[in-house]
Amino acid sequence: MTIRNAVKALAPYRFTPHAEPVKLDQNESPDDVPATLKARVVKRLADGAWNRYPDLTPTRLEARLAEHAGWDPDGVVVGNGSNTLIQALTVVAALGRRVVTVAPTFAVYATQARLLDAELVEVPLGPRFALPVEALRAVLAEGDGAFFLANPAAPTGNLFGAHEVAPLLEAAASGTLAVLDEAYAEFAGGHLTELVARHPHAVSLRTFSKALGLAGARVGYALAHPEVARELRKALLPFSLDLWQLTVAEVLLDEPALVTERVAHVARERARLTERLAALPGLEPFPSRTNFVLFRAPDPAALHAALLRAGVVVRRQDHLPGAAGCLRVSVGTAAENDTFLAACRSALEAGADAAAPSTGGPR
Known part of the structure; x- marks a missing residue:
C-alpha cells in the first residue's frame, strides 16, 4: 500500500465522548444559541436555494468580518473552522520547511507539521508557562516556515502581552509566516489587531466556536495582509463553507450584545472557579484569560475518574510537556460550576479519608 510514512506514523486525533450531564471538557460556550436566533437562521435557510452552490468566496461574510475587526476586506479569509485554516497556512508557508511553536500548545499545529513533512520545532514554555521570548527569537532567525502562537495560550490559559509578542513578529520577518491564534482573545479583553497590521507577514486567526458559541457550525477566519490572503485562498478547497454555516455566522454577527454578555x-465565573479551586486542598489553579482553567491536582487520574462518577467530565492534560498533574475545566454555567466544585471537594475528602492511618479503635 502506497501510504506515506508520515501519515502512518501519526496517531489519529481521538476524543472520547462522555454522556455525563455536566460537560466541561471542550471549552465550549455553556449556553446554546437562543431559540429566536435559531428561528431566524431557519427562516433564512428556508428562503434560500438549496439546489445551488454557496458563494465560492463568501464576500458578504468577509465584508462583515472586516467591518467588525477594522480590517481590509481583501485580507479576510473564511474557512471551515480554524483547523482548516491552520492546515492551509501550513501548506502555504511550511510545507517541506519548518513549523515553530511552543510546548505545550494546541495539538493541531504539530499534527499538521508532521502530516505535511515540515520540521517541527517546539520550544518549551518557561516556569508557570511564561513565553520564552529569547529562545523563540533565536529559533525564528534560523530559517523559513510558519510560526504558530496561541494567545491567549491553550491549554495553559495565560495571556502573552504585546510587548512579548512584538519581538517575535520582528524576528519572524526574515522568512516566517507568523500566525497568532486568537481563538480566546475575546475573553482576554481584545485582539492584537494593530500589532498584526504592522507586520505584512503576520496573521490573526479567529473563530466563531468560543465567545460566539458556534462550535457546532465550524466557522473560522484569518486576518492577513491582502497579498498573504490571496495565497491562502489557493490552499483552501472551493466551497468550503456551506449555506448553513454562512447563514448562522451572519445572524450571530448581528448580535454583539450576546457576545458581550x-x-x-x-x-x-472564571474568577470564582479559580478562587474556589485554590481553596481546595492540594489543587493549584493557574491564571487564565480564556473560558477554561488549568489546574494541578495531586492525582489527576483519580480525580478525573471521581468526577466522571459524579457526572462531571473535564479534560486530562497531564500527558502534555510541562503540564504534569494538570486537568482542564471549561467555565460552565453557575450551576455546572457549583456541581464541579462540589464533586472536587467530595473526591478530595474521600481521598484524604482513604489515606488517613487507622487508629484501630472504635469510631
Whole structure:
C-alpha cells in the first residue's frame, strides 16, 4: 500500500465522548444559541436555494468580518473552522520547511507539521508557562516556515502581552509566516489587531466556536495582509463553507450584545472557579484569560475518574510537556460550576479519608 510514512506514523486525533450531564471538557460556550436566533437562521435557510452552490468566496461574510475587526476586506479569509485554516497556512508557508511553536500548545499545529513533512520545532514554555521570548527569537532567525502562537495560550490559559509578542513578529520577518491564534482573545479583553497590521507577514486567526458559541457550525477566519490572503485562498478547497454555516455566522454577527454578555459571564465565573479551586486542598489553579482553567491536582487520574462518577467530565492534560498533574475545566454555567466544585471537594475528602492511618479503635 502506497501510504506515506508520515501519515502512518501519526496517531489519529481521538476524543472520547462522555454522556455525563455536566460537560466541561471542550471549552465550549455553556449556553446554546437562543431559540429566536435559531428561528431566524431557519427562516433564512428556508428562503434560500438549496439546489445551488454557496458563494465560492463568501464576500458578504468577509465584508462583515472586516467591518467588525477594522480590517481590509481583501485580507479576510473564511474557512471551515480554524483547523482548516491552520492546515492551509501550513501548506502555504511550511510545507517541506519548518513549523515553530511552543510546548505545550494546541495539538493541531504539530499534527499538521508532521502530516505535511515540515520540521517541527517546539520550544518549551518557561516556569508557570511564561513565553520564552529569547529562545523563540533565536529559533525564528534560523530559517523559513510558519510560526504558530496561541494567545491567549491553550491549554495553559495565560495571556502573552504585546510587548512579548512584538519581538517575535520582528524576528519572524526574515522568512516566517507568523500566525497568532486568537481563538480566546475575546475573553482576554481584545485582539492584537494593530500589532498584526504592522507586520505584512503576520496573521490573526479567529473563530466563531468560543465567545460566539458556534462550535457546532465550524466557522473560522484569518486576518492577513491582502497579498498573504490571496495565497491562502489557493490552499483552501472551493466551497468550503456551506449555506448553513454562512447563514448562522451572519445572524450571530448581528448580535454583539450576546457576545458581550457571554464574555462577562465567563469572566465572573472564571474568577470564582479559580478562587474556589485554590481553596481546595492540594489543587493549584493557574491564571487564565480564556473560558477554561488549568489546574494541578495531586492525582489527576483519580480525580478525573471521581468526577466522571459524579457526572462531571473535564479534560486530562497531564500527558502534555510541562503540564504534569494538570486537568482542564471549561467555565460552565453557575450551576455546572457549583456541581464541579462540589464533586472536587467530595473526591478530595474521600481521598484524604482513604489515606488517613487507622487508629484501630472504635469510631
